[in-house]
Amino acid sequence: MISIKQYLEEAEPGSNEELDAKTQALLLGIVAAYRSSLAEMGNCGQSACPALGEELKQGLARLGERLCREFSLEIVGSTETGVRDQLQGWGQRTAQHYRQKTTEVKEILLVMAQTAESVGERDQRCAKQITDVTARLRGIANLEDLTEIRESIKKSASDLKISIDRMTAEGRAAIDQLKAKVSKYQARLEEAEEIASRDALTGLRSRPWVEAQIEQSLRIGAPFCVAILDLNGFKRVNDEHGHLVGDELLKKFSAKMRSICRATDTIGRWGGDEFILLFHCALGEAQAQTDRLREWVCGNYTVQGGGAAVKLKVAASIGLAERLAGDGLKELVDRADAEMYREKAASREKGGEAKA
Numbered sequence: 001m002i003s004i005k006q007y008l009e010e011a012e013p014g015s016n017e018e019l020d021a022k023t024q025a026l027l028l029g030i031v032a033a034y035r036s037s038l039a040e041m042g043n044c045g046q047s048a049c050p051a052l053g054e055e056l057k058q059g060l061a062r063l064g065e066r067l068c069r070e071f072s073l074e075i076v077g078s079t080e081t082g083v084r085d086q087l088q089g090w091g092q093r094t095a096q097h098y099r100q101k102t103t104e105v106k107e108i109l110l111v112m113a114q115t116a117e118s119v120g121e122r123d124q125r126c127a128k129q130i131t132d133v134t135a136r137l138r139g140i141a142n143l144e145d146l147t148e149i150r151e152s153i154k155k156s157a158s159d160l161k162i163s164i165d166r167m168t169a170e171g172r173a174a175i176d177q178l179k180a181k182v183s184k185y186q187a188r189l190e191e192a193e194e195i196a197s198r199d200a201l202t203g204l205r206s207r208p209w210v211e212a213q214i215e216q217s218l219r220i221g222a223p224f225c226v227a228i229l230d231l232n233g234f235k236r237v238n239d240e241h242g243h244l245v246g247d248e249l250l251k252k253f254s255a256k257m258r259s260i261c262r263a264t265d266t267i268g269r270w271g272g273d274e275f276i277l278l279f280h281c282a283l284g285e286a287q288a289q290t291d292r293l294r295e296w297v298c299g300n301y302t303v304q305g306g307g308a309a310v311k312l313k314v315a316a317s318i319g320l321a322e323r324l325a326g327d328g329l330k331e332l333v334d335r336a337d338a339e340m341y342r343e344k345a346a347s348r349e350k351g352g353e354a355k356a
């Protein structure tokens with residue numbers, strides 16, 4: 001990737017000369033090797049953490065596919081940024097996932113040990129009480145006074161009832177305590193799942209979560225649309241102002257999208273500077289919503305980076321696709337993606353790239 005970027009940067013700006021066959025073959029070979037490396041990184045991530053590796057694998061594969069569709073200095077740079085974001089995000093989520101799992105396992109083992117200990121202590125106390133009652137009942141055989149026998153039996157029966165009641169009460173208390181702790185862990189697990197379903201940087205839904213929602217909508221069969229949104233010229237923001245400014249811009253842009261979109265809309269971060277939206281409506285209504293997004297979300301932003309505030313003008317390309325009969329997740333998203341790239345190409349021709 002570095003060699004490709006260096007070659008493109010050294011080329012004369014605006015040059016229309018075609019690459020010779022040898023150079024083309026070299027670049028294609030480097031791209032193929034880089035895509036293979038991305039695939040292996042995805043496989044390794046999935047092996048290291050099956051719960052979160054699929055997101056990394058799909059994200060890296062998508063970046064590799066993007067290089068095949070379009071090849072330019074900007075695409076190479078944005079791919080480099082996208083790979084960094086994917087690996088950093090996956091690393092953070094994986095570390096958090098395993099810390100959470102380790103803590104939960106320790107606490108569950110502790111609860112089990114404490115429950116077993118309390119049951120053992122209870123059984124020992126009850127066994128001693130029952131043994132005492134049994135010994136008293138056996139002693140009745142040696143008694144000759146009927147009144148004394150009657151009193152001994154009454155006391156033994158009373159003591160036995162007390163022991164049984166205590167066992168029942170303590171058993172119920174132990175079960176209630178265990179239920180309460182299990183409920184607590186269930187709530188924490190749900191909280192962890194909620195965190196895992198969110199993108200670490202923007203707080204939007206994660207790509208796997210949105211994909212699951214699209215799959216569910218496909219099974220239901222109701223009308224819906226998918227949109228892919230990509231920020232224009234975002235690489236320039238990172239190059240000129242640094243990744244801290246770029247990250248803050250993504251956060252502000254995401255927050256504004258959340259405030260504009262309806263409660264029924266689903267918004268997720270697709271990767272890098274790309275977002276995905278799920279509209280549970282027909283194409284006309286979805287088109288009106290994307291037009292509303294362009295009007296209210298794109299525009300001027302002031303971002304506080306490491307130093308002084310930076311003023312940025314942000315534009316975006318949006319591709320919209322309606323669910324058609326026979327569509328799967330890939331077909332639907334690919335159509336939205338292709339529409340987004342057509343709009344981005346038209347924006348470049350008109351000089352409509354966003355500028356910092």
